[in-house]
């Protein structure tokens with residue numbers, strides 16, 4: 001598995017180049033990770049801009065702002081009532097612990113594995129491989145992993161890859177890129193796919 005995962009990374013990197021994720025820095029990354037749940041990034045960008053315009057991209061403001069006002073500012077990201085609550089929960093944690101570990105983040109109501117690991121990998125620059133629906137799709141189709149178990153697939157990546165921050169960040173971003181423009185949910189573009197020779201889906 002180790003060799004296959006590195007070869008896939010190299011193929012994707014050769015094809016798409018460095019992705020330099022994640023947009024924003026510091027707290028903006030954590031907020032983006034919460035807001036991007038079940039929506040696309042364009043909608044998140046609008047909400048992030050609204051927060052910036054209101055001078056509320058900081059722990060102090062996010063702690064003090066009434067939840068109704070926060071809901072209004074992040075409305076474009078969808079599910080804004082739930083997300084406003086999740087943001088408040090996250091800010092409660094960050095206001096008492098500016099460097100939370102994975103257990104603390106996971107304990108925040110509404111933060112799942114993917115959101116917690118995105119915050120750890122991109123905001124706190126800790127080596128946690130982020131798994132998402134795109135990772136499952138590509139790995140399932142390639143025939144390298146059968147199932148939908150987040151922690152299991154994360155462990156496979158982390159056991160197989162060198163423990164390097166930039167590699168983890170780039171690999172996740174490259175898988176997202178590949179899933180969005182080539183290995184799409186329906187009608188994947190297998191004829192032009194850089195991974196087609198090793199893909200089981202393609203040979204069916």
Ligand code: SF4
Nearest residue numbers: 183190193196199201
């Ligand atoms: S060959 Fe097709 S199914 Fe396989 S990874 Fe490429 S696009 Fe996805």
